Amino acid sequence: MPEATTYLELSEEGGGAHKFYEVSVRGTAVTVRYGRIGAAGQSKTTSFATVAKARAAADRKIDEKVRKGYAPAVRGQRAARSVTRRQVVSAPSTARAVAPVLWRFRTGTAAFGIHIDRDRCWVGNQSGDVYTLAHDGEVLARYSLPDGVKCLVADDFWIYAGCDDGTVYDLSSKLPFAAYDIADDVDIFWLDIHEGVLHVSDRQGGLTVIDHEDELKWSRGGRGDHAWMVRRDDAAVYHGHSRGVTAYYPDSSGELWHTPTTGSVLFGWQEADAVYAGTNRKVVQRLSKATGRIEATYACDSVVYSCAAAPDGRYVFAGDYASSIYCFAQDGTRLWKLGTGAGSALSMQYLDEQLFVVTTDGSLACVDASDAAIEAAKAGTVPEAVDIKSAAALPTYAPGAAVEIVEAAPSGGVVVECVREGARLRMRVVTSGYRPEWNVQFPRHIRQPGARYVVDELHASSGGFYRVRGEIRRLA
Numbered sequence: 001m002p003e004a005t006t007y008l009e010l011s012e013e014g015g016g017a018h019k020f021y022e023v024s025v026r027g028t029a030v031t032v033r034y035g036r037i038g039a040a041g042q043s044k045t046t047s048f049a050t051v052a053k054a055r056a057a058a059d060r061k062i063d064e065k066v067r068k069g070y071a072p073a074v075r076g077q078r079a080a081r082s083v084t085r086r087q088v089v090s091a092p093s094t095a096r097a098v099a100p101v102l103w104r105f106r107t108g109t110a111a112f113g114i115h116i117d118r119d120r121c122w123v124g125n126q127s128g129d130v131y132t133l134a135h136d137g138e139v140l141a142r143y144s145l146p147d148g149v150k151c152l153v154a155d156d157f158w159i160y161a162g163c164d165d166g167t168v169y170d171l172s173s174k175l176p177f178a179a180y181d182i183a184d185d186v187d188i189f190w191l192d193i194h195e196g197v198l199h200v201s202d203r204q205g206g207l208t209v210i211d212h213e214d215e216l217k218w219s220r221g222g223r224g225d226h227a228w229m230v231r232r233d234d235a236a237v238y239h240g241h242s243r244g245v246t247a248y249y250p251d252s253s254g255e256l257w258h259t260p261t262t263g264s265v266l267f268g269w270q271e272a273d274a275v276y277a278g279t280n281r282k283v284v285q286r287l288s289k290a291t292g293r294i295e296a297t298y299a300c301d302s303v304v305y306s307c308a309a310a311p312d313g314r315y316v317f318a319g320d321y322a323s324s325i326y327c328f329a330q331d332g333t334r335l336w337k338l339g340t341g342a343g344s345a346l347s348m349q350y351l352d353e354q355l356f357v358v359t360t361d362g363s364l365a366c367v368d369a370s371d372a373a374i375e376a377a378k379a380g381t382v383p384e385a386v387d388i389k390s391a392a393a394l395p396t397y398a399p400g401a402a403v404e405i406v407e408a409a410p411s412g413g414v415v416v417e418c419v420r421e422g423a424r425l426r427m428r429v430v431t432s433g434y435r436p437e438w439n440v441q442f443p444r445h446i447r448q449p450g451a452r453y454v455v456d457e458l459h460a461s462s463g464g465f466y467r468v469r470g471e472i473r474r475l476a
Contacts, residue, residue: 003025003026004024004026004055005022005023005024005025006022006024006058006062006072007020007021007022007073007074008020008062008065008070008072008073009037009070009071009073009078010065010068010069010070010071011078018036018037018078018183019035019037020033020034020036020041020075021033021034021061021065022034022075023058023061023062025054025055025058027051027054028047028049028051028053028054029045029046029047029054030045030047030048030054030057030058030061031043031045032044032045032046032061032402034445035146035165036166036167036184037078038078039146039147039165040146042146042399044400046402064448088305088321088346088360089321089360090321090323090344090361091302091321091322091344092323092339093322093323093324093338093339093340094301094302094322094324095324095338095339097339097377097378097379098338098339098340098341098377098382099325099338099339099341099365099367099382100368100373100374100376100377100382100383101340101341101342101368101382101383102137102354102366102367102368102386103136103137103365103385103386103387103388104363104364104385104386104387104388105123105131105363105364105365105387106361106362106363107123107125107129107131107362107363107364108125108129108362109125109126109127109362110125110346110359110360110361110362111123111124111149111346111347111358111359111362111363111364112124112126112149112150112151112347113125113130113149113150113161113347114348114349114356114357114364115153115154115159115349116349116351117154117351120132120134120135121133121134121135121356121364121366122152122159122171123152123358123364124145124149124152124161125149125362126148126362127148128144128145128147128148128149129142129143129144129145130142130143130145130149130161131364133388137386138388139389139390139391139394140395141394141395141396141397142390142394142395142396143161143169143171143176143396143397143398144398145163145176145398145399146163146165146167146399147163147164147165147167148163148164149162149163149164150163150164150188150189151191151347153191153193154193155193155196156459157172157469158170158172158467158469159172160179160193161176162188162190166182166183166188167180167181168180168181168182168193169399170443172469172470173456173469173471173472174397174471175398175399175400175471176397176398176399177399177445177472178443178444178445179441179443180198180210180214181444182198182200182208182210183216186200186202186206186208187202187203187204188200188201189201189202189203189227189228190227190228190229190230190268192231192232194233194234195461196211196212196461196463196465197209197210197212197217197232197250197463198211199230199237200230201222201227201228201229201230201239201240201241202227203225203227204221204225204227205221205223205224205225205227205241206219206220206222206227207220207227207230207237207239209237211463212439212441212463212465212467213424213426213441213465217252218252220252222239222241222246223241223243223244223246223258224241224242224243224264225241225242226241226242226264227240227241227242227265228265228267228268229241229245229265229267229268229277230268231268231270231275232250233270233289234250235250235256235289236249236250236256237249237250238268238270238275238289240261240267240268240275240277241264242264242265243264244258244260244261244265245258245259245261245268245275245277245287245292246258246259247289247292257291257292258292259287259292259293259294261279261285261287261294262281262283262285262297263280263281263282264279264280264281265277265278265279266278266279266280266303266304267304267305267306267347268307269308269309270289271309271311271312271313272311273289273313274287274288274289274313275287275289276307276308276316277307278304278305278306278307278318279303279304280303280304281303282299282300282303282304282320283298283300283304284297284298284300284304284307284318284328285298286298296316296331296332298316298318298326298328298332298334300318300320300324301320301322302320302321302322302324303320303321304318304319304320305319305321305345305346306318306345306347306348306357307319308348308349308350308355309350310350314330315327315330315335315350315369316328317348317369319340319345319348319357320344320345321344323341323342323343323344323359323360324337324338324339325338325339325345325348325355325357325367327374336374336378338377338378340357340359341365341385342357342359342361342363343359343360344359344360345357345359346359350369353368354366354367354369355367355369365385368383403446403453403473404471404473404474405473405475406473406474406475406476407475409454412456413455413456413473414429414431414434414454414455415429415430415431415452415453415475416428416431416440416442416452416453416455416458417429417430417450417451417452417453418447418448418449418450418453419449419450420449425444425447427439427441427442427447427453428440429458429466430452434458434466435460438460438464438465438466439465440458440465440468441465441467442468442472443472446472446474448474451474451475452474452475453472453473453474454472454475455470455471455472455473456468456469456470456471457469457470
């Protein structure tokens with residue numbers, strides 16, 4: 001039986017949506033494929049009892065998208081968004097000794113994304129794979145995303161992956177879903193999220209801020225270009241670029257301070273009272289969040305790709321292009337330099353005397369950074385690193401095109417409803433005990449006017465909205 005395919009696109013002026021939606025019917029099977037124009041996108045196939053029911057379901061999906069502004073198009077006529085993948089090189093380490101690596105997990109391609117919390121370790125690579133591991137290195141799950149992972153960021157207990165295709169995925173549930181869709185004229189370099197508000201720095205040195213409803217709050221050009229750093233706290237947005245670090249008021253009312261750094265900023269880190277900027281002039285510099293004053297400089301031997309700090313700032317860490325990692329005292333005194341044994345560290349994080357790094361060869365490595373282990377390593381004694389392997393039956397989760405339909409809300413579930421507010425579709429809470437006027441942060445691609453959904457948990461944000469945690473299902 002021949003396949004019938006309808007291809008639609010939504011491409012808005014001024015850097016808005018730039019997406020496609022394709023519906024194919026072959027017999028009783030309907031395949032939906034969607035994503036950003038020029039990308040492979042995601043797909044899901046559903047089988048129906050009869051050919052007539054399959055065609056009716058396909059027609060409903062097409063009509064729904066046309067009502068939202070999609071129009072018939074010819075695949076390939078519109079260009080894909082501009083994407084800059086970070087080009088990095090890695091040289092052999094010049095350190096005399098190798099770091100005491102406890103375990104190493106190889107993901108297969110260069111990895112920029114890392115997040116370490118008390119429960120697990122996260123790594124995201126340029127193939128779009130995100131793995132979660134226990135602290136002993138056991139691989140727990142894999143998320144398969146449509147494009148390369150630029151970074152992993154945490155916002156309380158929500159974990160987000162920012163991808164090269166301009167989509168930011170919420171990984172807090174079993175199935176990832178698209179939480180933010182960044183405009184196509186923004187060539188993303190780095191991301192941070194604070195209280196549900198997304199901050200994006202880009203190739204041109206601009207800064208874009210998107211609210212919890214995936215709507216633009218504000219944007220501005222920066223003082224420099226190639227902005228590889230954006231960090232946010234309650235007081236300011238810290239933006240690192242080719243001409244230094246600039247702090248802005250969160251409401252876009254103006255600039256708090258600007259400080260030129262020694263070289264272009266290639267990576268940024270923050271602690272409670274300071275931000276740290278790693279640069280192409282072989283240094284990490286600590287800047288006061290309050291004033292922007294440079295409080296200390298940490299000198300490395302090569303271009304700095306990444307940096308991190310202990311929570312109280314007593315240790316500062318750096319990774320350079322020559323496959324070495326460094327540790328400094330708070331005042332700038334170098335304490336040690338060791339080879340990674342796994343390429344150059346592109347991102348890093350310190351927790352409980354362990355330094356976790358992700359590298360150019362795609363490894364997530366756990367380094368014992370305790371004083372005893374480091375002294376032994378400097379003397380040439382290191383443990384034999386355990387090479388972690390994935391289980392053959394490793395659970396793998398990919399973004400879905402649809403959600404499970406249930407007849408009734410499970411016990412303890414919270415019901416939310418999609419309502420139209422002018423030209424926008426908003427999500428409001430139906431279950432009693434919540435503020436009915438607050439909006440709910442919810443994936444845009446599954447919103448249907450009048451539809452009700454049930455979620456496992458809702459959490460109130462200080463920004464005056466609710467955030468979903470757990471599974472999302474649609475009520476029949």
